[in-house]
Amino acid sequence: MTADGLDAGLDAEVAVVGVGTMGSMALWALAEAGVPAIGFERFGLGHDRSAVGGETRLFRMAYHESPEYVPLLRQARRLWGELERRSGIQLFTRTGCLSIGDPDSEPMRNVRESIEANDLPHEYLDAPTLRRRYPQHRLRPDEVGLLDLEGGAVRPEFAVLAAAERAVELGARLHTDTVVDEVLPTGDDRVLVRAGGREYRVRHAVLATGPWLGRWLPGLDTAVTARRLVLSWFAPHRPEEFAVGAFPSFIRDTDGTHLFGMPIMDGVSVKAGFGDQFGDVDDPDRFVRDVRPEELGVLRDAVAELLPGVRPDPIRVSVHMDGYTSDRHALVGPLPGQPGVWLLGGFSGHGFKLSPAFGKIMAELIIEGRPSLPIDRFDPKRLLVSG
Numbered sequence: 001m002t003a004d005g006l007d008a009g010l011d012a013e014v015a016v017v018g019v020g021t022m023g024s025m026a027l028w029a030l031a032e033a034g035v036p037a038i039g040f041e042r043f044g045l046g047h048d049r050s051a052v053g054g055e056t057r058l059f060r061m062a063y064h065e066s067p068e069y070v071p072l073l074r075q076a077r078r079l080w081g082e083l084e085r086r087s088g089i090q091l092f093t094r095t096g097c098l099s100i101g102d103p104d105s106e107p108m109r110n111v112r113e114s115i116e117a118n119d120l121p122h123e124y125l126d127a128p129t130l131r132r133r134y135p136q137h138r139l140r141p142d143e144v145g146l147l148d149l150e151g152g153a154v155r156p157e158f159a160v161l162a163a164a165e166r167a168v169e170l171g172a173r174l175h176t177d178t179v180v181d182e183v184l185p186t187g188d189d190r191v192l193v194r195a196g197g198r199e200y201r202v203r204h205a206v207l208a209t210g211p212w213l214g215r216w217l218p219g220l221d222t223a224v225t226a227r228r229l230v231l232s233w234f235a236p237h238r239p240e241e242f243a244v245g246a247f248p249s250f251i252r253d254t255d256g257t258h259l260f261g262m263p264i265m266d267g268v269s270v271k272a273g274f275g276d277q278f279g280d281v282d283d284p285d286r287f288v289r290d291v292r293p294e295e296l297g298v299l300r301d302a303v304a305e306l307l308p309g310v311r312p313d314p315i316r317v318s319v320h321m322d323g324y325t326s327d328r329h330a331l332v333g334p335l336p337g338q339p340g341v342w343l344l345g346g347f348s349g350h351g352f353k354l355s356p357a358f359g360k361i362m363a364e365l366i367i368e369g370r371p372s373l374p375i376d377r378f379d380p381k382r383l384l385v386s387g
């Protein structure tokens, strides 16, 4: 055994492949638990060429996707606070999050069930009240609002930096600008990682490669696809109407339009983004980050209709990608047929807010063999043909 507690011949207990959102949080959780870990990131920390970037991510406690997420969201909220304290950087801003939609739609039913089952602080806004309170939104027929008082915004770039830097402070090693080319169980309770022209031997490897996850194994390529997401920022006519406190973060799912947005958080503009309706990215290595004219047209039309208080030509845009699964729930757990290799990906456009909770869960799976919160829904076996 070496001075740092490692068995001879091992470079670390755990290799984290991809130090973006989930990888940085897993590295942090492992380092807090005293596990020797090493992270590999193909770009720089907090870069905007994948699923990080764009200044803010929604945090919602009343969850469109399923009420099952609430315990994870509570854990994540607690850990955001802990990371803020450790780093001295404000990562979370409470803005409230307003869900707008048809009350009988699945997302709105899930929001209601999340609130009822967990006694979440909220306000129900019927259509006349919603129009009066938040005239910044133009409503379609049958739309109502549910204001999640615990909702807010997380700052993605600072979050990744804070988690990775804290991990390094606690002893984790980090290689940026280093591509991992291969991860191979060697049959002796070890995994070989080839990165940057070198070989590393570890006991566990966590694949947290986001939109690149699909390329790691036949079977994964159909389980996780990379999709394109466009963010845009709009100049309001009256900035005071869109300030934090006057205008909550929002998410609306109506007649095929999935629009979400933020109050002014950069001092200038209101952010709005769409769901994953701009298609797949065939090869994440050749991702084109220019916004296309037809994408601009869709954004302009939606914003002109739904947010009449902003000028509909965006003053800024940015294009990103995320890894999506077919059921839009992540893959978290062992990779079947590959002992020592773990999956932490496929967060399908809604993973950021949850990332510290999933980083901790990955550390628990590796260290204790079981997570402290139920994660059956995320079992990779449900989507992977067994290897």
Ligand SMILES: Cc1cc2nc3c(=O)[nH]c(=O)nc-3n(C[C@H](O)[C@H](O)[C@H](O)COP(=O)(O)OP(=O)(O)OC[C@H]3O[C@@H](n4cnc5c(N)ncnc54)[C@H](O)[C@@H]3O)c2cc1C
Pocket: 017, 018, 019, 020, 021, 022, 023, 040, 041, 042, 043, 050, 051, 052, 054, 056, 057, 058, 059, 178, 179, 180, 181, 208, 209, 210, 211, 212, 229, 230, 231, 273, 320, 321, 322, 323, 344, 345, 346, 347, 348, 349, 350, 351, 352, 353, 354
């Ligand atoms: C535009 C946009 C808006 C979003 N809005 C929200 C929101 O409001 N709220 C919310 O909760 N979620 C939101 N999401 C989703 C959330 O951001 C993602 O689900 C989450 O960030 C995914 O994290 P990840 O770690 O899987 O991927 P990433 O953060 O992309 O990390 C993957 C990392 O792996 C690295 N990598 C890949 N291959 C290799 C390799 N071979 N070697 C070394 N490194 C490698 C990449 O460079 C990258 O840094 C949004 C996503 C996007 C794109």
